[in-house]
Amino acid sequence: MRALLLGGAGFIGLHLARRLTRDGHAVTIVDNFSRGRDDADLAALRDTPGVEIRNGDLTDPATWAALPHGWGQVHLLAAVVGVRNVESDPARVVRVNTLAALHLLDWIRPDEKLFFASTSEVYAGGVDLGLVPVPTAEDVPVVVADPTAPRFSYAISKLLGEAAVLHTARARGLSAVVGRFHNVYGPRMGADHVIPELSLRALRAEDPYRVYGMDQTRAFCHVDDAVEAVVRLMDTPAAAGGVVHIGNDAEETNIGDLAKLVLRVAEFDPRLDPAPAPSGAVARRCPDLSRLRALTGYEPVVSLEEGVRRTFAWYRDRWPR
Secondary structure, eight states, X not given: OXXXXXXXXXXXXXXXXXXXXXXXXXXXXXEOSSSSOOSHHHHHHHTSTTEEEEEOOTTSHHHHHTOOOOOSEEEEOOOOOSHHHHHHOHXXXXXXXXXXXXXXXXXXXXXXXXXXEEEGGGGHHHHHTTOSOSSBOTTSOOOOSOTTSTTHHHHHHHHHHHXXXXXXXXXXXXXXXXXXXXXXXXXXXXXSSHHHHHHHHHHTTOSSEEEESXXXXXXXXXXXXXXXXXXXXXXXXXXXXXXXEESOOSOOEEHHHHHHHHHHHHTOOOOEEEEOOOTTOOXXXXXXXXXXXXXXXXXXXXXXXXHHHHHHHHHHHHSOO
């Protein structure tokens, strides 16, 4: 099988590329390296037989015109994401994420299966307003509580992409799955997410050690489990045409306990300094995975402690500080 990973040099993309190549598939990655890193991990993948890496801007029609067809799977993982990007330039978030999705739908052929990466952020407004239960299922209403809030730009861009993918798939007979990722973490995800950020500050021996939003809760999913879910969904014809959560509902934790776990792994014992949660951060997030289980039999296997240990070790050994 030939797989095209759009945004494949990024966090989930690289881990998915590794898995597909281990399974014997040929992989082509397209990335403009605005977020994806051309580092040792990507270099090792580049040297793997059957892997091709192309530099391309998915908002530019010329990039699509140069791409061949004949893919067994196409994964749209590319997006502008991250709180700093969302707050500093929300218009760019909407423009880039929307153009990438719309150009893809103009380009793709009906015999090429599509995976569209979406996000649990689409539920934040409903959770904050008390309209959406947690754990959250896919069929609850999605609410944009305040379209002027910069943080909502990411969710809005993904909801637009979901609608475009699902309606285009229905109209053109395209096999497409929308996967809403819930707090996926692991090695090589950058420094702007909570587990890497906590890890790097522990490695720098920050004392007092600031913890933002200690009482907020999340259900974190290790990237290996997330990739397993993607692989299974793309091998499940019944998943086509739907929205499916990807995450880990087994170990919901608050951020204070997560920080203590990171510090225990780091063997560092500073004084904790509680601080307010980042503006716009939802108080609780946990997916209902009933649909994913029913479709694929998926169960997460990487415990939070094991996943944090793997992630911390990668940042200790590979990330500058």
